[in-house]
Each structure stands twice: as structure tokens, then as C-alpha cells.
Amino acid sequence: MCYRSLIDTYVDFENELEKDESYRFQYAIQDFGSEDLVDVFLRAKEEGQLQYPIDDNNIKAVLFDMFTAGTDTSTSTVDWTLVELLRHPRVMAKRLHPPAPMLPRACIDEHVIDGYTIPAGSMVMVNIWAMQRDPRYWKDPETFEPERFENEELSFLGSDFKYMPFGIGRRICPGTTFGLAAVESPLSQLLYHFDWKLPEGVKAEDFDMIENIGNTASRIQNLHVVATPYEKL
Ligand code: HEM
Numbered sequence: 001m002c003y004r005s006l007i008d009t010y011v012d013f014e015n016e017l018e019k020d021e022s023y024r025f026q027y028a029i030q031d032f033g034s035e036d037l038v039d040v041f042l043r044a045k046e047e048g049q050l051q052y053p054i055d056d057n058n059i060k061a062v063l064f065d066m067f068t069a070g071t072d073t074s075t076s077t078v079d080w081t082l083v084e085l086l087r088h089p090r091v092m093a094k095r096l097h098p099p100a101p102m103l104p105r106a107c108i109d110e111h112v113i114d115g116y117t118i119p120a121g122s123m124v125m126v127n128i129w130a131m132q133r134d135p136r137y138w139k140d141p142e143t144f145e146p147e148r149f150e151n152e153e154l155s156f157l158g159s160d161f162k163y164m165p166f167g168i169g170r171r172i173c174p175g176t177t178f179g180l181a182a183v184e185s186p187l188s189q190l191l192y193h194f195d196w197k198l199p200e201g202v203k204a205e206d207f208d209m210i211e212n213i214g215n216t217a218s219r220i221q222n223l224h225v226v227a228t229p230y231e232k233l
Pocket residue numbers: 065066069070071073074077098099100103104164165166167168169170171172173174175176178179180182183
């Protein structure tokens with residue numbers, strides 16, 4: 001999602017939230033099944049039962065988080081996987097490109113690591129991009145080779161430090177299940193129904209594999225490929 005449309009969406013949402021709040025309370029059916037996420041937040045705010053009460057700004061911040069963390073992560077994973085598949089037709093899927101390459105953390109107490117003092121209160125960036133390509137823990141780390149996961153018991157849910165595509169600990173991605181579905185479902189549909197070819201004159205080795213610098217490490221170049229439905233082959 002481009003930044004401009006994200007901001008527009010956010011402003012629209014902010015207007016809606018202010019306009020809609022009383023309406024939502026008056027008319028929302030109170031059983032869980034009919035509530036959406038905003039209803040749940042508004043109810044929690046109204047009931048005031050949370051250990052740390054929330055206000056409209058908290059709600060807006062979390063929803064903004066959901067948009068930013070929940071869109072580019074999935075789309076860029078689908079994009080990276082398609083590109084790797086085009087470069088390596090033999091293989092099917094692997095996360096060589098974590099879409100969220102850095103985990104931000106605040107250091108609560110002072111620590112000394114490898115002779116470096118990390119003062120309490122410092123912001124620390126955990127570079128999972130580098131950890132997931134570290135040759136001390138991965139054989140041929142730069143190679144797109146999904147089979148490596150077949151022979152190793154490896155959790156992607158934050159218990160193996162060398163592989164944390166969804167983060168770790170209490171700030172682990174709350175959208176993991178949704179994110180997996182949002183990647184696996186479109187990817188499998190795209191691969192099942194279409195044969196993917198490069199446009200005339202383009203070679204797989206010419207793909208620009210440079211990543212964006214930002215919260216989400218998407219590919220800088222847009223992907224241009226020719227999709228042919230299998231039933232037409
Ligand atoms: C392939 C898909 C996705 C990947 C790889 C991914 C990865 C991540 C990572 C690495 C973090 C940081 C975790 C940490 O600091 O330990 C994160 C945080 C977060 N993700 Fe995801 N994510 C994905 C999809 C989603 C989706 C679909 C949503 C929501 C619908 C979502 C919502 C969030 C939120 C709200 C946070 C912040 C959590 C916090 O700070 O407490 N993510 N995600």
C-alpha cells in the first residue's frame with residue numbers, strides 16, 4: 001500500500017471513528033460474534049475494565065499499526081516468493097526475505113554485550129535479516145532452498161533465535177495466523193492456476209533483488225511477469 005493512500009485511509013478512519021462512535025454503541029448488537037475490531041476496542045474503552053485503560057488515541061494507534069504491519073508484510077512476501085520461484089523454478093517456498101527485518105526493543109536494564117554497554121532505556125534494533133542469513137547457523141544462507149526446512153525441526157513462532165520471521169516474545173506478531181493465510185492462500189492460488197513466465201527479453205538473473213530500506217523490506221522494483229492460465233496451455 002502506498003504511503004499516501006495509507007494516510008488517506010487513516011484520515012477517513014479517524015473521521016469515521018469520531019462520527020460513528022455513538023452510533024456504534026447505540027446500535028451494535030452486544031454479543032461477540034457481531035462485533036468487529038473497532039467495536040471491541042470501543043467497548044473495552046467504554047467498560048474501563050482493562051488494567052491499562054485505553055483512549056481514542058490508543059485505538060487509532062493500534063489500528064494504524066494493523067494497516068501498516070498487516071499489508072506490506074504479506075504482499076511483499078508474496079512478491080519475493082514469486083520472484084525467487086521465477087529465478088529457481090525447481091523450488092516452491094521459503095522465507096529468505098523477512099518482510100519485517102528489524103525488531104525494535106527498549107532496553108529495560110543496563111546490559112553489557114561483547115564489551116558494549118547498552119544503557120537502560122536505549123532503543124535496540126534486533127537485526128533478524130542478518131540472523132536469518134548468518135553462515136554460523138545456516139548452510140549456504142543466501143541460497144533459496146526451501147528443502148532445508150524439511151530436515152530440521154524449526155519453529156517460526158519465536159522459540160528458535162536463528163529464525164524469527166514473526167518476531168519473538170510478548171511483542172511477537174499478533175497477525176501471524178492471518179499473515180500466513182494472507183501469503184499462503186494467494187500464493188497457492190497464483191501458482192496453481194497460472195504458469196509464470198518472464199516478459200520477452202528479460203532473464204531471471206537480471207531481477208533486481210535490492211530491498212527497500214524501511215519497516216518493511218519489500219523489493220524496490222515492481223514485478224512484471226506474464227501469467228498464462230493453465231487451462232489455456
Ligand atoms: C507474512 C506476514 C507477516 C509477517 C512476516 C509479520 C512480521 C512481523 C514482525 C517480525 C513483527 C515484530 C514482532 C516483534 O517485535 O517481536 C510484527 C509485528 C506486528 N504485526 Fe506482523 N507480520 C505479518 C503480518 C501481519 C498481519 C496480517 C497483521 C495484522 C492484520 C500484523 C500485525 C502486526 C502488529 C499489530 C504488530 C506489532 C505488535 C506489537 O508491537 O506488539 N502482522 N509482525
